[in-house]
Amino acid sequence: MAHYVKSLAAVALLATSTHAQAIQPIDNTTSDAPTVDLGYVKYQGTTNATAGINYFRGIQYAASPTGALRWQKPRPMEASNDFDSNTIYDASHIAPACYNSQPFSIYTDPTKISAFPHTPYGQSEDCLILDVLAPSHPVSSGLPVMVQIHGGGYTAGNAQSYPGDALVNASNGGLIYVSMQYRLGIFGFLSGAEIAQNGVQNAGLLDQRSALDWVQRNIRAFGGDPSRVTIWGGSAGGGSVTAQLIAGGAYDEPPFAAAIAEYPWWQPFLNQSEQNMQYNTALRLSNCSSVDCLRSIPTTTLATLSQRVENDTYPTAGDGYGDYYFGPVVDGKNDLLTALIKFIRELPSTAFSLGHFYDVPLLVDHDAYEGVKFSNVTQTTQVEETADARDLFPFAGPSFFSRLYQLYPASDYNSTFFQRQTWFGDFIINCPTYIMATNAVDRNTNSSAVFKLTFAAGSQTHGATTNFLASNITGFPSANNHTLAEIMSSYWISFAETYDPNPVRSSSAPFWPSYMSNGTGVAAGGESVGFDTLAVTYTTIEPATDPDASAKCDFFYAHQYQVQN
Known part of the structure; x- marks a missing residue:
């Protein structure tokens, strides 16, 4: 892949480039550089002998989603004619990110709001790529594979957001790490009736599924076992893991064997009228009158x-403080025929209640103070707090808010901010x-393969575990x-490696009980x-009883205020 510069002019050029232009053939191959033959294309990557990792960067898993392919289902890269199977292509450079944007509520300082938030390697619409990090000295020819789906509120992030270098190094030759990119913001999550009729909603989620399917078809060439794929994501990445778990009502075999949903971001789904408002806003601000017009405007x-x-x-x-506005929506009805062509049949809470999710080992976690980064420090009264909350819960009535403040009384907090963040x-x-954990225990074939962690270390705020799990330098x-x-x-x-956090844990790591084990709570009869x-x-x-097994979560779960109207 050609070297990428960071200027906006260069980004604009990259945004209109084709995959064949972005991924360049290598004139002179390097004898000690790692290569991989995928049948339809050969790649040469780079190696880091000190870290013991072979890197293959910017591998495109789907055709460029530009022009007529905007808001369409991604097309597998193998079907393209962009490659000469006898040529070796360069996979040694980090690719541009998908175009990022930022929620106005969180970044209300006008100097921080930009249509082109900084990303280290630029941005492009031709961004459906993934990176593969494989050990230079694998312990077997069929390694387990960790596939990272990055977070960022469905509007930001890239394949470098959660680097896997340190994990691959720490696995001592036992793990392959894949990180993907998917369409973000308006590119990946524009919704509305016309998008549904003339394209696809949830394009970003379909990108993720396309990347997972690519891994199933091609990971053997890197030394991975397609039957041992674990998907992992935090924040909107955790929300994406949720979406992949309930995809199509889980009607088929999943392209993964286990899932890790860190601090899963379940922002309210827009209903049909809210989706149409989002779409009509895009038309009004662009002076367009149709999706065809939106497909014709320049990338930038x-x-x-x-x-x-x-x-x-x-x-x-549908767009309250802390909400990212663009994101998944219910795009299909609850029947098998629709599931074959749609992706999200029902709200996540409904899908888990009904058992419409893949039966795979599951690990979930969250940090101690998840709401801090998404709450408004300028709100000082409950009147302001409630007015803001009505945008998040537009169909809630007086009884909802009465019960909300019974469960979270102002007297328990030293400020409105901490009440709201909680x-x-x-x-x-x-x-x-x-x-997720309770329903997985009830529905999974192996109820002991469900694990939950609460994290009150590091910053203790949203994403606190990242510094302890993701690093592009070995040793964290x-x-x-x-x-x-x-x-x-x-x-x-x-x-x-084992779908259980215990068997290969370090000698200093305490035992992690499964969610319904005999670890902390035993009834009088011994069960x-x-x-x-x-x-x-x-x-x-140490083991502890889940703090979320409470009346507070039962309240949110019972009301299911991610409603469709």
């Missing part, structure tokens, strides 16, 4: 439009882990406790009452 204009739609719609029903964190992240230098980083990474490697988590703090790692 569409990127600017993505940010303008986010700015213009806040605040409104219920927001519960609603959008903490309670989803409870919903950004972690403020290297022993904890070793412990956490060993749990993740063990889960990828387990479960809800067992591993609680991580600055000073301790």
